[in-house]
Every structure is written in structure tokens, then in C-alpha cells.
Amino acid sequence: MQKIEAIIQPGKLDAVKEALIEAGIEGITILEARGHGRQKGHTEFYRGREYAVDLLPKIKLETVVSDELAEKAVNAIIGAAQTGSIGDGKIFITRVDDAIRIRNEDRGEAAL
Amino acid sequence: MQKIEAIIQPGKLDAVKEALIEAGIEGITILEARGHGRQKGHTEFYRGREYAVDLLPKIKLETVVSDELAEKAVNAIIGAAQTGSIGDGKIFITRVDDAIRIRNEDRGEAAL
Amino acid sequence: MQKIEAIIQPGKLDAVKEALIEAGIEGITILEARGHGRQKGHTEFYRGREYAVDLLPKIKLETVVSDELAEKAVNAIIGAAQTGSIGDGKIFITRVDDAIRIRNEDRGEAAL
Ligand SMILES: Nc1ncnc2c1ncn2[C@@H]1O[C@H](COP(=O)(O)OP(=O)(O)OP(=O)(O)O)[C@@H](O)[C@H]1O
Ligand SMILES: Nc1ncnc2c1ncn2[C@@H]1O[C@H](COP(=O)(O)OP(=O)(O)OP(=O)(O)O)[C@@H](O)[C@H]1O
Numbered sequence A, B, C: 001m002q003k004i005e006a007i008i009q010p011g012k013l014d015a016v017k018e019a020l021i022e023a024g025i026e027g028i029t030i031l032e033a034r035g036h037g038r039q040k041g042h043t044e045f046y047r048g049r050e051y052a053v054d055l056l057p058k059i060k061l062e063t064v065v066s067d068e069l070a071e072k073a074v075n076a077i078i079g080a081a082q083t084g085s086i087g088d089g090k091i092f093i094t095r096v097d098d099a100i101r102i103r104n105e106d107r108g109e110a111a112l
């Protein structure tokens, strides 16, 4: 199992969510975040206005998927979040050792 | 060391927190989140009302524990968060390589 | 690559952010959190007032860095966040398997 964490522009959340569902990814968790990448001191556009890049609002999306679906999930996120402009975001991939569905105590990939 | 991440119903936070403390787990971090599992397009109950399951409010709880305490922590969370209804939540387990207590620079399990 | 997660006092965020930038760390993500460590039932100071330590406001900062920069990042966080008082916070280190820059699909350390 792998955890895919994506930090994306808030305005891309709906498109990314739909792309993941179409790719067969069933569970996602969303967190409100702030962040900066490499353009510290430079500017970035947010909702059509230019901001000094200090800590801009970002969405952090997390989905734990089977190894088999991981690359598909990554491509879904890229396909929906990429504009080609700075600030499009990042994806990080980490190995997850176990998953449990609290309702029925399913374990492993069956719990995803 | 292992990181236990649990996404639970917000109304279960107090019970889960108490169960972890009783299990000897000393440190926890809580984040406000939103999410959906497998019932996209179906409905789920939140505070007694029925919602279309798009992105419902969830609590994300994180605790880093010794390997020895990991299964105890998982059982404490399940025991307090399980109702048997859809939407009860998920637990994910990931290996953590090091921990540091900032106050005194303790490292590893001594820092938990 | 390694993910450094630091849970710090909210008042230390600016100092920690500056210390990371000076250490050459370019990307960071910030989340608002709440938490408790070992002093459950005891008290902790927050903005000059004493609180029963239940769930106090904390900042969770995440940065994914090359293996080479990991120890430097940890030292920057400690240097800026340590006061010697209880509640200074924790750092957790986890291995990250891949990173992707969404704008141009850079992978691995080139994406950080
Ligand atoms: N190394 C990192 N660790 C943790 N979070 C990061 C890292 N890099 C970027 N982020 C998060 O991703 C968000 C978007 O980053 P961003 O897309 O600006 O990356 P970048 O490397 O500057 O690429 P670009 O040149 O395309 O802007 C940041 O605001 C931050 O929240
Ligand atoms: N694979 C996953 N990756 C990341 N977050 C997930 C995943 N699955 C579930 N979640 C999070 O956990 C929350 C609760 O999920 P939920 O309990 O509805 O899972 P489920 O698989 O639909 O099980 P059930 O059939 O019991 O409802 C979701 O709202 C989401 O925030």
C-alpha cells in the first residue's frame, strides 16, 4: 500500500477529486494547509491576484491506495492539477504498512 | 516506531482520546479534515442528519508510538470509534525512522 | 528522501520558517493542529496564560528533503523552536519513496 500526498492549488480540488474517482480511487482525505515552494520572495497568482509567496493557501489531499493503483492515482492528480505555472504543487509517495476499516476491522488492501 | 493515523467521526474524538490515554499513549496530534470513503454519491449520517457523501467533516488523529504499543493503540481506537455503521473511519500504519523531543533533544523511543 | 514533520508552538512558526530557508530548505507545508504530549492533566503556558493541557493549538510543519539535508533541517527546527520548556514540540522523520513536481513532472530529489 502507498500513501499519495498531494499539495495542490485550492481551485483544483474538485477536478482532482473527480479524476481520482474516475481512476477508481475510493477514499480521500483533505486538509487545509499553507505552504511555499521555491519562489520565496517572488510572487504567485492566487484567485487572479498576485501575492508575495510567503505561505499561500494550499489543499493537502491524501489517499492510501494499493501498489497497483499508485501510478494511476499520481497520473490522475497530475492530469487534473497541472497548468504549467509555478505553484502547481507537489506529490509525495510513502509506503504504508497496514490499513484498517474501523467498521468491520478489515485489514490491508481490503480496507482501502 | 510507528505512526498510527486514524480518520474518525468528529463526535468520537473525546472517546478515542480517552481510550488512547488509558492505553498508555502519551502524545497525540489532531487535525480537522474532510473526506470520503466508498459511499460517494450515497449518503451518510452526520450529527443526526443525512448528507450526500461528498466531503464530510472528519478528525485526523496521529500518534507515533513504539512498535510494542502499536497494536494496543489500534485496538484502543477501534474500541472507541467503532459503531458498525458506514463512515466509522480508517486507520493507517506507517514506519517512522526517528523522533526528537525538541526541549531536550531526546531521540528515538525515548522521545515519544 | 525524508519527510520531516515538526509539531511546534504556534509562536515559533516564523522563526522556524526562517531557519529552514537559511538552511537551504525550499519547500514547506504548514497545518493548524491541536495536541498534547506527556503533561495530560498538568498545565502548559500558551500566550502567557496557563492552560490545563488537554488539546492545545500547535503548528504542524512538513518538509520533504534529500537525505543529505535531513539532519540540517532537524537542527534548524531545533535551533529555532527550542526554549527548554515543556511543550516545545516533537520532530518525526519518515522515509519518502518518491516526489513529483506537478508543473513539469520532475521526479525524485529534482522535484524537491
Ligand atoms: N519539499 C517540500 N516539502 C513539503 N512541502 C512542499 C515541498 N515543496 C513544495 N511543497 C508544498 O507544495 C506547495 C506547492 O509547491 P510548488 O508547486 O510551488 O513547488 P515548487 O518546487 O516551487 O515548484 P514550481 O517551480 O513549479 O512552483 C508549497 O506551497 C508547499 O505547500
Ligand atoms: N484509502 C483512503 N485514503 C485516505 N483516506 C481515506 C481512505 N479511505 C477512507 N479515508 C478517510 O476516512 C474517512 C472515513 O472513511 P470510511 O469509514 O467511510 O471508509 P469506507 O472504506 O467507506 O468504509 P465504510 O464502508 O465502513 O464506510 C473518509 O471520509 C476519508 O477521510
Ligand SMILES: Nc1ncnc2c1ncn2[C@@H]1O[C@H](COP(=O)(O)OP(=O)(O)OP(=O)(O)O)[C@@H](O)[C@H]1O
Pocket (backbone or CB within 6 Å): B026, B027, B028, B029, B030, B062, B063, B064, B065, B101, B102, B103, B104, B111, B112, C007, C008, C034, C035, C036, C037, C038, C039, C056, C058, C085, C086, C087, C088, C089, C090
Ligand atoms: N508521540 C506523539 N505522536 C504524535 N504527536 C505527538 C507525540 N508527542 C507529542 N506530539 C505532538 O507534539 C506536541 C508537543 O508535544 P510536547 O512537546 O509537549 O511533547 P512531550 O513529550 O510532552 O515533551 P515535553 O516534556 O518537553 O513537553 C503535542 O501537543 C502533540 O501535538
Ligand SMILES: [Mg+2]
Pocket (backbone or CB within 6 Å): A036, A037, A038, A039, A086, A087, A088
Ligand atoms: Mg513554487
Ligand SMILES: [Mg+2]
Pocket (backbone or CB within 6 Å): B036, B037, B038, B039, B086, B087, B088
Ligand atoms: Mg464510507
Ligand SMILES: [Mg+2]
Pocket (backbone or CB within 6 Å): C036, C037, C038, C039, C086, C087, C088
Ligand atoms: Mg509536553
